[in-house]
Amino acid sequence: MENMEMKICQSCAMPLESPDLYGTNADGSKNEDYCNYCFKDGSFTSDETMEQMIETCVPFVSKGNPWPGEETARKAMLEIFPNLKRWKK
Ligand SMILES: [Zn+2]
Numbered sequence: 308m309e310n311m312e313m314k315i316c317q318s319c320a321m322p323l324e325s326p327d328l329y330g331t332n333a334d335g336s337k338n339e340d341y342c343n344y345c346f347k348d349g350s351f352t353s354d355e356t357m358e359q360m361i362e363t364c365v366p367f368v369s370k371g372n373p374w375p376g377e378e379t380a381r382k383a384m385l386e387i388f389p390n391l392k393r394w395k396k
Pocket of ligand 1: 316318319320341342343345346
């Protein structure tokens with residue numbers, strides 16, 4: 308049932324709800340692992356650490372959707388992010 312799971316960006320955890328949001332490979336094809344904010348033309352758009360990425364995301368995800376506050380958002384992301392492909396050691 309793996310296909311039923313919602314895809315999320317393996318860098319910033321943003322839900323990839325439509326193919327328009329997929330990143331792009333160097334050859335112009337879609338990269339379904341990452342969103343187009345994180346991954347463009349075959350490389351990551353910014354060279355940041357996982358912690359920096361989380362801080363960048365906090366203002367966007369803590370307005371009640373999906374998380375109701377900055378602390379909750381940060382805590383949730385600290386659990387999710389280390390499992391994402393980009394940050395997995
Ligand atoms: Zn992303």
